Amino acid sequence: MLPYGRHSLDDRDIDAVVRTLNSGTLTGGDAVAAFEAALATEYGVRHAVACSSGTAALQMALRAVGVGLRTSVVVPPLSFVATANAALLVGATPRFADIGGDRCLDPEAAARVVEPSTAAVITVDYSGLPSDVSALRACLPQGLPIIVDAAHSLGAHTTGRPPVVHGDITILSFHPVKHITTGEGGATLTDDDDLAHRLRRLRNHGMTSEAGERAGLTWRYDVLELGENHRLSDMQAALGTAQLTRLQAWVARRRELASRYDELLETVPGIVPPPRAPGRESAWHLYAIEVTEDFGMARDPVIDGLRAENIAATLHYPAIHLLSMYRRLGHQVGEAPVAEATCSRLVTLPLFPAMTDADQDGVVEAITRLRRWGGG
Numbered sequence: 001m002l003p004y005g006r007h008s009l010d011d012r013d014i015d016a017v018v019r020t021l022n023s024g025t026l027t028g029g030d031a032v033a034a035f036e037a038a039l040a041t042e043y044g045v046r047h048a049v050a051c052s053s054g055t056a057a058l059q060m061a062l063r064a065v066g067v068g069l070r071t072s073v074v075v076p077p078l079s080f081v082a083t084a085n086a087a088l089l090v091g092a093t094p095r096f097a098d099i100g101g102d103r104c105l106d107p108e109a110a111a112r113v114v115e116p117s118t119a120a121v122i123t124v125d126y127s128g129l130p131s132d133v134s135a136l137r138a139c140l141p142q143g144l145p146i147i148v149d150a151a152h153s154l155g156a157h158t159t160g161r162p163p164v165v166h167g168d169i170t171i172l173s174f175h176p177v178k179h180i181t182t183g184e185g186g187a188t189l190t191d192d193d194d195l196a197h198r199l200r201r202l203r204n205h206g207m208t209s210e211a212g213e214r215a216g217l218t219w220r221y222d223v224l225e226l227g228e229n230h231r232l233s234d235m236q237a238a239l240g241t242a243q244l245t246r247l248q249a250w251v252a253r254r255r256e257l258a259s260r261y262d263e264l265l266e267t268v269p270g271i272v273p274p275p276r277a278p279g280r281e282s283a284w285h286l287y288a289i290e291v292t293e294d295f296g297m298a299r300d301p302v303i304d305g306l307r308a309e310n311i312a313a314t315l316h317y318p319a320i321h322l323l324s325m326y327r328r329l330g331h332q333v334g335e336a337p338v339a340e341a342t343c344s345r346l347v348t349l350p351l352f353p354a355m356t357d358a359d360q361d362g363v364v365e366a367i368t369r370l371r372r373w374g375g376g
Helices: 011-023 030-043 054-064 082-089 107-113 133-139 193-202 234-244 247-265 299-308 324-328 337-343 357-373
Strands: 047-051 072-075 093-096 118-124 146-149 169-173 186-190 287-291 346-349
Touching (some): 011 234, 047 054, 054 169, 072 082, 082 118, 118 133, 186 193, 247 287, 299 357
Parallel strands (some): 072 093, 118 146, 146 169
Antiparallel strands (some): 287 346
């Protein structure tokens, strides 16, 4: 079956991991620091703090900016559930604000749900399109921390610059379907020295020093706050560094495929392509179309029909606030009408750097056949 996403590995990645295995240091070593330095250079920031997953990065970021019990966090409903779960996991309450036409958090909607207990806002770069953080900041109370969930947008740009510069903390994910992978892994990025110091402490049990530092003369440590083990291993970091050298080539291919999808689907009635935004260049983690009534077939049968033809179309994502767990917390239909309508129409099509033009032609041909069978 043609997957919706697929990681790319070659001998460079394998060699990097093997060298680390042979180094004698499997965690807390130089490979993690090297990966962090490479990420910071890629984004043009002072600090990158690698960790065990994108979800861990979200939790660390929220705690670093002061989110905890009796606080709330503004989140969009169009994201993977981890975005909202992170708020619950640090003791806060997620407050859902609707999305805009770009499928990212709507700044005015976010401002409407801010309350005295709001301690942070998370905006999600859905599918790889950078959020308009400048517009968001203009609508929010001065000083309210903004966390950019950039799990989809590694390699994206705003007006030619990486988007991280606009948020207080940006988080990344290195799951195998993302732009680069460490197997599992994540990172936080910031220009703030104090935030970076706390992020490093939070990923390592709240300790004042790390294992690599205590291998030298500094053997004493203290624990200043409750932290967890969110560390990334040296093997994973070595893989990430090797992968990062090909990021721009992979993103360029994703952009080629996205533009080609736009052209091939332009004449198919009932198919709405993903939005683009001036000055914000997507990294195209996902190519998610919307299926409207003009297609002649509802969204779910479209996904089922493509899967019957060995094309792993899927949904990114069900609206978070309508998932069973969140309904039990009191959320209901009507809280985010734009997101709810969008989620009811979304179909994610296959998109990954190794995808061929012939693969893509097959996807579009299958969509065209479905429309014909549906009476369109």
